[in-house]
Amino acid sequence: MSIMPVKDMFNSSARDSLSRHKPLSVVGICVDDETWRFLQLFAESLAMIQLRLCSGDYRVQDHESVLEYLGDPTPEICLVDFDKDRRSAASVAERIHASAPETAIFAVSHQSQPDSIIEAMRSGCSEYLVKPLNREQLVTAIARVAARRRDKKESSKAQLLGFIGAKGGCGVTTVITQFGALLANSYSRKTLIVDLHPEFGDAALYLGLTKPRYHFFELLENTERMDADFLQSFLMHHSSGLDLIPAPDGSEPPREVIPSAVSQTCGFLRLRYEFVLVDLPPGLNDDNFELLRDCDQLYLVTVAEVSAVRNLVRQIGYLRRKDIAPEKIQVVLNRHQNRSAVTDAQIEKVIGQKIFWRVPNQYAQVMKTIHEGDPVAQLSNSEVARNLNEWAGAIGRKPGTEEKKSGILGLWNR
Ligand SMILES: Nc1ncnc2c1ncn2[C@@H]1O[C@H](COP(=O)(O)OP(=O)(O)OP(=O)(O)O)[C@@H](O)[C@H]1O
Numbered sequence: 001m002s003i004m005p006v007k008d009m010f011n012s013s014a015r016d017s018l019s020r021h022k023p024l025s026v027v028g029i030c031v032d033d034e035t036w037r038f039l040q041l042f043a044e045s046l047a048m049i050q051l052r053l054c055s056g057d058y059r060v061q062d063h064e065s066v067l068e069y070l071g072d073p074t075p076e077i078c079l080v081d082f083d084k085d086r087r088s089a090a091s092v093a094e095r096i097h098a099s100a101p102e103t104a105i106f107a108v109s110h111q112s113q114p115d116s117i118i119e120a121m122r123s124g125c126s127e128y129l130v131k132p133l134n135r136e137q138l139v140t141a142i143a144r145v146a147a148r149r150r151d152k153k154e155s156s157k158a159q160l161l162g163f164i165g166a167k168g169g170c171g172v173t174t175v176i177t178q179f180g181a182l183l184a185n186s187y188s189r190k191t192l193i194v195d196l197h198p199e200f201g202d203a204a205l206y207l208g209l210t211k212p213r214y215h216f217f218e219l220l221e222n223t224e225r226m227d228a229d230f231l232q233s234f235l236m237h238h239s240s241g242l243d244l245i246p247a248p249d250g251s252e253p254p255r256e257v258i259p260s261a262v263s264q265t266c267g268f269l270r271l272r273y274e275f276v277l278v279d280l281p282p283g284l285n286d287d288n289f290e291l292l293r294d295c296d297q298l299y300l301v302t303v304a305e306v307s308a309v310r311n312l313v314r315q316i317g318y319l320r321r322k323d324i325a326p327e328k329i330q331v332v333l334n335r336h337q338n339r340s341a342v343t344d345a346q347i348e349k350v351i352g353q354k355i356f357w358r359v360p361n362q363y364a365q366v367m368k369t370i371h372e373g374d375p376v377a378q379l380s381n382s383e384v385a386r387n388l389n390e391w392a393g394a395i396g397r398k399p400g401t402e403e404k405k406s407g408i409l410g411l412w413n414r
């Protein structure tokens, strides 16, 4: 087999993007010497893969030891040579597939008949590479594994949802605390609220959580110490399952914030939750722009008042000028009632988009929920809680699962 300088062959973006990532670890099983030497040269010239070891035996009798000889952590790719003994190769591929589903299995063989390929694919191989190995084919197969891993990593990141008022007092904290508690409780979603007010944030108060030890801005000042244990001391736990990182209580002077530290910290938090909801103070500016840009959705909470709607128009204009994707910007009309001075149609006309969600105007219900600090307990008698539960279900209901009923609603289903 002649070895060409692999670097010269691939100027493509696939090689460039792969070379920026950590090489994928590879274990071989019964791979013939010539193929393994090719892989060694390939690994040296392109830092896409890192060869760990090659076992000379299929070890089909040794049922228990698959994970043991794959090593810990299990490799990203396992190459199984089918030429020495096809049946044993298929059987070992099956066992690897069952015991280490995260490991991609590549079959390698001289045979290229469709039956041989189907047999290998049925035993759990995701790629079939015909000998002598073709570098381009190998790069494509590795790139597919890398892309799947990247997609998986991204999909396991929490959705970051920003809530911001058109002006002060539009109901952001009311909406976010009830929405968060219901997402955590009714839909069993691991949810965190971050109160980003530089002082006097209300989220802890609305959830009945008292005596916070530390606040978000202290977390920001310690980004270099941040790990799962360190984070624990900043979390407040609500009975619904919702977590909160509170804002400062206003007894200390406001701090200067480095915008990149906010988005870096939220990036860290996203790896630990399914939903991270951010209670943002009103006002859009370049200080919180990085965070706004990172959000998967931005909910602009308004009420049907002239001054709020005027600000809303400005906010949408600012976000569009900053190239925030229009589909990320959603308008939530709080305290909605049918007879208001500014109608829904007028609002939609001036903002140039549909109102995404309407939360009913129910002052007594909202005050009761704030007073008791438990949105979940109010589900049966608060129209606002039911409305927000519906919205939480729209984004949080896991496919094929029922909403968990709490309190009196739960008793009905017994
Ligand atoms: N859907 C609603 N129906 C009736 N009253 C509401 C509703 N939502 C919020 N309120 C009331 O509006 C007031 C302001 O709400 P809230 O504190 O949630 O607003 P905010 O946007 O977080 O304010 P701030 O800008 O101070 O952070 C509260 O008294 C709350 O009870």
Ligand SMILES: [Mg+2]
Pocket: 172, 173, 174, 202, 203
């Ligand atoms: Mg608030």
